[in-house]
Structures are given as structure tokens and as C-alpha cells.
Amino acid sequence: MTDTTHNASAASADSGRSDNAMWSGRMAFILAASGSAVGLGNIWKFPYITGENGGAAFVLVYLLCIALVGLPIMVAEVALGRAGRSSPINTMKALTRRDSQSSKWVFIGWMGMAASFLILSFYSVIGGWSLAYVGNAASGTFNGASSEEIGALFGGLLSSPGTLMIWHSIFMVLVIMIVARGISSGMEKAINILMPILFFLLLVMVGYAMSTSEFGKGFDFLFKPDFSKLTTDSVLTALGHAFFTLSLGMGVMMAYGSFLPKNVSIVKTAVTVSIVDTIVALAAGLAIFPLVFANGLEPTAGPGLIFQTLPLAFGKMGGGTVFGTLFFALLLIAAVTSAISMMEPVVEWLEEQKGISRRAGALIGGISIWLLGIATVLSFNEWADFHPLNFLPAFEGKTFFDIFDYLTANIMMPLGGLMIVAYVGWVMKRETIENELVLDRGALLNLLMFVMRYVAPALVLVVFLYNLL
Numbered sequence: 131m132t133d134t135t136h137n138a139s140a141a142s143a144d145s146g147r148s149d150n151a152m153w154s155g156r157m158a159f160i161l162a163a164s165g166s167a168v169g170l171g172n173i174w175k176f177p178y179i180t181g182e183n184g185g186a187a188f189v190l191v192y193l194l195c196i197a198l199v200g201l202p203i204m205v206a207e208v209a210l211g212r213a214g215r216s217s218p219i220n221t222m223k224a225l226t227r228r229d230s231q232s233s234k235w236v237f238i239g240w241m242g243m244a245a246s247f248l249i250l251s252f253y254s255v256i257g258g259w260s261l262a263y264v265g266n267a268a269s270g271t272f273n274g275a276s277s278e279e280i281g282a283l284f285g286g287l288l289s290s291p292g293t294l295m296i297w298h299s300i301f302m303v304l305v306i307m308i309v310a311r312g313i314s315s316g317m318e319k320a321i322n323i324l325m326p327i328l329f330f331l332l333l334v335m336v337g338y339a340m341s342t343s344e345f346g347k348g349f350d351f352l353f354k355p356d357f358s359k360l361t362t363d364s365v366l367t368a369l370g371h372a373f374f375t376l377s378l379g380m381g382v383m384m385a386y387g388s389f390l391p392k393n394v395s396i397v398k399t400a401v402t403v404s405i406v407d408t409i410v411a412l413a414a415g416l417a418i419f420p421l422v423f424a425n426g427l428e429p430t431a432g433p434g435l436i437f438q439t440l441p442l443a444f445g446k447m448g449g450g451t452v453f454g455t456l457f458f459a460l461l462l463i464a465a466v467t468s469a470i471s472m473m474e475p476v477v478e479w480l481e482e483q484k485g486i487s488r489r490a491g492a493l494i495g496g497i498s499i500w501l502l503g504i505a506t507v508l509s510f511n512e513w514a515d516f517h518p519l520n521f522l523p524a525f526e527g528k529t530f531f532d533i534f535d536y537l538t539a540n541i542m543m544p545l546g547g548l549m550i551v552a553y554v555g556w557v558m559k560r561e562t563i564e565n566e567l568v569l570d571r572g573a574l575l576n577l578l579m580f581v582m583r584y585v586a587p588a589l590v591l592v593v594f595l596y597n598l599l
């Protein structure tokens with residue numbers, strides 16, 4: 131069983147490490163977890179849903195969701211993973227057995243795996259857009275282009291199922307290749323270099339946005355709340371996005387946590403990852419909204435928002451070809467490091483349960499996800515008017531892509547998160563969880579445990595039920 135392999139590797143990672151190696155254990159995890167958290171969710175999704183939901187009031191709710199719901203759930207999820215030391219499904223099996231609890235809780239693992247499947251199927255198509263835009267930027271297509279031309283470029287991409295399929299396929303092949311090989315130290319090193327470059331480029335983009343005439347308007351849009359614009363649906367969207375952006379509620383952080391050395395503080399690490407993720411999202415918003423307003427575009431443009439705003443800026447600024455190419459390349463890298471993490475629970479489980487090799491697991495999982503992705507590809511063209519679940523009010527007017535997105539972010543991830551905090555806060559033996567959080571003893575931990583047991587479940591439940599009824 132891989133179970134024992136995990137235990138063995140964890141044990142060897144825990145024993146005989148020098149101070150230097152210990153620090154590297156914490157850093158490696160922060161990098162991997164940040165690589166998973168920072169992705170299309172921050173740069174693509176956060177700006178467009180903020181635009182659709184009226185701006186600052188939504189941002190405020192989102193920040194509250196990160197602090198009061200996201201952070202405690204991340205701590206709970208990583209702690210579960212480290213306590214169980216295997217894939218989410220087997221971690222839950224082992225933990226429920228150890229604590230003599232109902233095996234029904236293993237559902238957390240199953241639903242998480244289903245969510246990974248659904249999310250990656252559309253994530254890969256959007257990742258494909260970034261691939262296409264690396265090419266567009268590098269070939270100088272943006273230079274001096276008008277907003278109509280940029281809009282037409284994006285429209286042309288979406289209307290062509292063949293082109294979308296090619297990019298979606300290349301993206302999935304990339305992901306399968308990396309996952310099949312395992313996440314080597316080479317990959318970690320690459321992330322180590324690329325994440326700071328991503329930060330730097332985001333700063334450059336924010337700097338550029340500051341030089342435009344509408345920076346103030348963009349800033350106000352993000353930070354000056356107008357609560358009349360807030361709907362209950364926006365609150366659910368903010369909550370769902372807190373889960374999405376921190377990769378929570380579906381076992382990804384559990385899988386990554388299963389490789390975390392015992393001597394690393396889970397709370398500190400989770401706080402760091404949440405802060406990094408939030409800064410990247412806010413910076414993306416600051417880079418984008420001033421351009422939206424300066425170019426007379428609509429903040430409500432939807433999923434195409436960054437693909438229709440940033441190219442305009444690249445087309446106008448000096449060195450725009452270089453910056454544009456780099457930016458979309460980094461968006462792509464951010465997407466790939468998140469996509470890899472979504473495959474991890476699936477592949478880990480395939481390896482453990484069926485004696486399938488990692489390679490075969492990556493291939494089986496990857497091909498199934500790629501096939502499902504075709505539904506998203508067609509959602510933007512041939513099936514744009516096909517709304518398969520129209521008979522359900524919550525899914526009215528939604529394409530396959532909309533349905534996958536809504537189902538995962540607004541239902542499966544919050545539900546998974548709710549079960550995770552319920553399990554850690556109320557069901558799991560106190561000593562099992564305390565054992566994972568010994569390094570974090572103190573006031574912060576007490577506060578966090580309180581939030582984990584009462585505040586987070588209550589918030590998720592209220593928002594959830596309100597929307598259901």
C-alpha cells in the first residue's frame with residue numbers, strides 16, 4: 131500500500147533533518163500550496179466575478195470569507211491530510227477507523243475527487259485560452275489594436291471549437307506529463323523562480339494601470355463598497371470563490387498536507403498561503419479595472435474580461451510584446467501548477483487502490499477529464515444556447531461550463547468544506563487534531579478553533595440554505 135510508503139517517506143523526512151532541511155520542508159509546502167492556490171482563480175476569475183457582482187462590497191464579503199471560512203478550512207484540511215498520510219479517500223478511511231467514527235465521512239474524499247474532475251475539465255479549457263494568448267502576444271497581435279479588434283480576437287477564439295480543442299488538448303497533455311513524472315524538485319525549483327516573476331509582472335501591470343487616467347475609478351470600484359449592489363447570490367459567489375481560490379473543500383490541500391513534515395506549523399503556513407493568494411487577486415483587480423474604465427469597457431464582461439482588457443494595455447505600452455508574452459506565459463504557469471494539484475487526489479487514489487502505476491493513473495485520469503472538457507469547449511459556441519438543466523431554477527440559462535462552475539464552486543466545495551470543519555471541529559478525537567496543531571498552541575489557535583467549530587460552519591450553512599430555499 132502507498133499508505134506505508136507515505137508513512138515511510140514522512141518518517142524519513144521527519145527524522146535526521148538539519149535546520150536547513152526543516153526550513154526547506156516548510157518552504158516547499160508553502161510553494162506547492164501557493165502554486166495550487168494562485169491560479170486562474172486569482173487572475174482570471176476574481177476580477178470578472180468582482181465586475182459582475184458590482185465591485186467593492188463583493189470584495190469585502192470575499193475577504194471576510196477568506197478569513198472566517200477559508201483559513202480555518204485550510205488548517206483543518208491540511209491537518210487531516212497530515213494525520214492520515216494518504217490520498218483524501220484513504221486518509222478519511224484511516225482516520226474514521228482510528229477514531230471509531232462512521233465511515234460515511236469518507237464521502238468527503240469521494241465528493242472531492244468528483245469536484246476535481248469537474249473543475250479540471252473546464253480549468254483546462256481556460257488554461258488553453260492562456261496558451262493561445264501567449265501566441266497572440268508574442269506575434270505582436272496586440273500592437274496598436276483597438277478594443278474592437280481585441281474583442282474580435284477573443285470572440286474568434288471562442289467561436290471556434292477546433293481551435294479551443296487544440297489548446298485544451300495541449301494543456302491537458304502538459305498536465306498529464308508533469309503529473310505522470312511526479313512533482314520533482316525541478317518543478318519546485320521552477321515555481322520558486324516563476325512565482326516571484328509573476329508578482330513582479332503583476333506589479334508592473336498595477337504600475338501601468340496607475341499611469342492611466344482612470345486608476346482612481348478602478349481603485350474605488352474595488353475598495354469603496356456600495357452595499358446596495360450586493361445580492362444574496364453575490365454572497366454565495368464570494369463564499370464559493372473563497373473555496374475555489376484557496377483550493378479548498380475537495381481534498382487537494384489534504385493530499386498536499388499528507389506530505390507535510392510533522393515539524394511544520396500548519397497555522398502559520400496556512401496564513402501565509404492565504405495572504406499570498408489574496409494579494410495576487412487584489413493586485414490583479416488593481417491592474418485590470420483601471421484599464422476597463424479607461425477604455426470604456428464593461429466590468430460586467432464576464433469570463434472574457436482579462437482577455438479583453440490586458441491586451442489593450444500591452445498594445446499601447448512600450449515593450450508590450452515582451453510583457454504581454456511574459457504575462458500570459460505566467461498566467462499559464464499559474465494555471466498549470468493549480469491543475470497539477472487537482473490531478474493529485476485522483477492519481478494518488480488510483481495508485482493506492484487499484485495498483486495502477488502513477489503513469490497509468492495520470493493517463494486514465496487525464497484522458498477522462500479531457501473528454502469531459504469537450505462539453506466546456508462547446509459551451510462557448512455550438513452549445514452556447516443549450517441549457518441542459520433548465521428545469522432546475524438554480525441552473526436556468528446555464529451552459530455546461532456555467533453548470534460545472536456553479537456546481538463545484540457554489541455547492542460541492544462549500545459542502546466539502548463544511549463536512550471537513552464539522553469532522554475536525556466536532557467528530558475527530560480532540561487529541562488527534564491537537565497532535566497536529568501542537569506547534570500552534572496559543573491564543574491564535576484557540577481563536578481559530580472557535581472559528582472552525584462555530585463561525586465557519588454557521589456561515590457556510592446560512593448562506594447555503596438561504597440560497598437553496
Ligand code: PHE
Binds near residue numbers: 166
Ligand atoms: N485555486 C486555484 C485557482 O485559484 C484553483 C483550484 C481549485 C486548484 C481547486 C485546486 C483545487 O486558480
